[in-house]
Amino acid sequence: MFLLILGVGKTCWGVGFLVEPPETAGLALLTSVRDLQHWAWLWIVAGLVTTGAAFVQVGRDWAGFVAALVPPGVWAVSYLTAAVSGEYARGGFVAVWYLTSHVGVIMWAATVPEHSVPPVPRRARKGKVP
Numbered sequence: 654m655f656l657l658i659l660g661v662g663k664t665c666w667g668v669g670f671l672v673e674p675p676e677t678a679g680l681a682l683l684t685s686v687r688d689l690q691h692w693a694w695l696w697i698v699a700g701l702v703t704t705g706a707a708f709v710q711v712g713r714d715w716a717g718f719v720a721a722l723v724p725p726g727v728w729a730v731s732y733l734t735a736a737v738s739g740e741y742a743r744g745g746f747v748a749v750w751y752l753t754s755h756v757g758v759i760m761w762a763a764t765v766p767e768h769s770v771p772p773v774p775r776r777a778r779k780g781k782v783p
Contacts, residue, residue, distance in 0.1 A: 655762050656717040660704030663724060667696025679741035682731040696724045711767045718763040725755035 669675075670693030677684050683692050699720040706717020729751035736744030 654707070656703050656714060656721070657707035659721050659759070660700045660702070660707060660717065662700070663696050663703060663721065664700030667693040667698075667700060667724075669693075670696065679732045679735040679744040679747060680728070681740055682734045683727070692727075695727065699724050715763075718759060721759045722756055725751045725759075729756065 670689050674689045674693075677689060680689065680692075683689070702720035703717040706714040706720070709717075729748040732741065732744040732751065733748035734744075735741035736746075736748065
């Protein structure tokens with residue numbers, strides 16, 4: 654369920670960048686390569702991979718957690734770079750926000766055991782009663 658919620662959210666966040674790009678303060682590292690409408694696809698693709706991973710067997714959903722980490726990690730690096738360079742004084746705080754409320758929560762969730770998932774039942778052989 655966590656990956657599904659996260660994936661839909663990331664996809665919507667990226668689509669929002671396509672519909673109306675946000676302010677670029679603190680994102681000069683990214684916008685020096687491409688505009689934010691191009692970077693929107695990082696969020697969208699990561700969101701779709703994360704959403705897809707929500708439907709695979711627990712333990713095989715690792716790609717969803719990895720994909721979910723990429724966009725906020727990239728944004729954190731950009732904001733941190735902007736803070737260190739003096740370009741965006743608030744960048745350090747925004748970077749810490751991405752690293753804690755996004756990256757940290759995703760890394761924590763990746764380690765939480767799935768207690769509510771019942772074990773896969775063993776199939777009985779024909780003619781044999783378990």
